[in-house]
Amino acid sequence: MNEKYQVSVSPHVRDSISTRKIMLFVIIALLPASIVGVLNFGPYALLILCLSVASSVAAEYCYERILKKPVTTGDLSAVVTGLLIGMNMPPQIPWWIPVIGSVFAIIVVKQVFGGLGQNFMNPALGARCFLLISFSSEMTNYAAGHGITSLVTKVASTTDTLSGATPLAYLKTGAHFDLGALFLGNVQGVIGETSAIALLAGGIFLLVMQIIDWKIPVIYLGSFAVLVLITAAARGYSNPLEFTAEELCAGGIMLGAWFMATDYVTSPITPKGQAIYAVFLGVMTWLYRMIGNSSEGVSYAIILANCIVPLIERYTRPRAFGIQKDKKQKEAGKA
Numbered sequence: 494m495n496e497k498y499q500v501s502v503s504p505h506v507r508d509s510i511s512t513r514k515i516m517l518f519v520i521i522a523l524l525p526a527s528i529v530g531v532l533n534f535g536p537y538a539l540l541i542l543c544l545s546v547a548s549s550v551a552a553e554y555c556y557e558r559i560l561k562k563p564v565t566t567g568d569l570s571a572v573v574t575g576l577l578i579g580m581n582m583p584p585q586i587p588w589w590i591p592v593i594g595s596v597f598a599i600i601v602v603k604q605v606f607g608g609l610g611q612n613f614m615n616p617a618l619g620a621r622c623f624l625l626i627s628f629s630s631e632m633t634n635y636a637a638g639h640g641i642t643s644l645v646t647k648v649a650s651t652t653d654t655l656s657g658a659t660p661l662a663y664l665k666t667g668a669h670f671d672l673g674a675l676f677l678g679n680v681q682g683v684i685g686e687t688s689a690i691a692l693l694a695g696g697i698f699l700l701v702m703q704i705i706d707w708k709i710p711v712i713y714l715g716s717f718a719v720l721v722l723i724t725a726a727a728r729g730y731s732n733p734l735e736f737t738a739e740e741l742c743a744g745g746i747m748l749g750a751w752f753m754a755t756d757y758v759t760s761p762i763t764p765k766g767q768a769i770y771a772v773f774l775g776v777m778t779w780l781y782r783m784i785g786n787s788s789e790g791v792s793y794a795i796i797l798a799n800c801i802v803p804l805i806e807r808y809t810r811p812r813a814f815g816i817q818k819d820k821k822q823k824e825a826g827k828a
Contacts, residue, residue: 512609515757516569518704522695523576523752529677529691530684534584538684541591542579548595549575556604570609574598577617577752580685581745581792583635590628594620614799615756618749618792625792635659635681660743661788667730675742682744689742696751708767709760709774710750714741716775724783746778749791759799766802766809774798 531539553571557564565571575595582591598620603612625632659682660670674680678688686692699705721740725733741747754760754774761770774794781790 512568512570515704516573518699518702519573519752520569520576522698522704523573523580523685525691525694526678526685526688526748527576527580529688530580530584533678533687534684538584540588541582541584541586541684542576544588545579545582545591545595546572546575548592549578549599552596552599553604556600562608565608568609571599574603574616574620577685578620580748581617581621581683583632583682584684585634586631590624590631593627594624597623610758612758613802614796615753615759618753618796618799621792622796635683659788660739661782664736664739664743665782665788667728667736669732669735670739670743672735672739672742675739680743686745686748689747692747692751696747699751699755705751705755706767708764709755709771712768712771713750713754713774713778714746716772717741717746717778720775720779721783724779740782744782744789745791749795750774754795754798759802761802761805761809763806763809763811766805769805769809770798770802773801 527542531542549571550566554564554566556562557566575598578591578594578598582594598616602614602616602619603609606612621632660675660680663670670680676689678691680687696705696710700707718737718741722733722737725736730736754771761767777794777797778790781787781794787793
């Protein structure tokens, strides 16, 4: 026989979809929440989003040009990072803070570790946590949107409370909100997290386009919801189901679950690993929000989960074919 098998290096299973197309779909999915944020907070919010994206792309281009590496700005991953950073900014943030965050995300979190596919944590979340530590007062100064009306139903509303706190700060006390306002986005918070329905629509779009798998977001949100429901009932909150729905719609959990926890690079690839990862996210977010002093915690939960992904994959990776039989043969030989 003259014919020979041609064996190439891995990966042996390939897909026709490119990184650029994946990132383009993610950008499209983020647009509804971005538009709601701009409509809610005004033109300055649009400026913050544009500056964040431009700074991310410029940082990646300059870094790769200076180090004489192939320029990868065309894959749109820097655009996604910049957009996520802008969406995680309070609407009244000084313009230079998201610029610093974008440069930090691209150079320190992404490029220093080798670029796309080599970073150990989500660059946008790494930048957000860096900014929270470095500029804590500016990063927690939330303004009310133009259309915010009666938001709190069991806590008196004042100008100070509307401009200084997010819905999660009130939920921390056991207060209830107008669930419709939380769902539609007529609340204070960071630019891209206020509208649960817009984020949910973007997540469903990614599912339909098969860009993400349902396991991580659904198990994450589900495990968190179960723990919150049990806690609310144990504490005697009025209407624990409504309180749980408000916790799911408030803050950054929808943005984190659909768009950042599902990051290909920093999440497990095995189904079992994804389930463990998602449950860990749900438990950690619950601990931060319901047990700890923080009213949020999504960013820290996802970054902590990113750090243990190698450990999760080590114990959930499929066993090589024949390895069990080989072990048995060795044990029989020793006997």
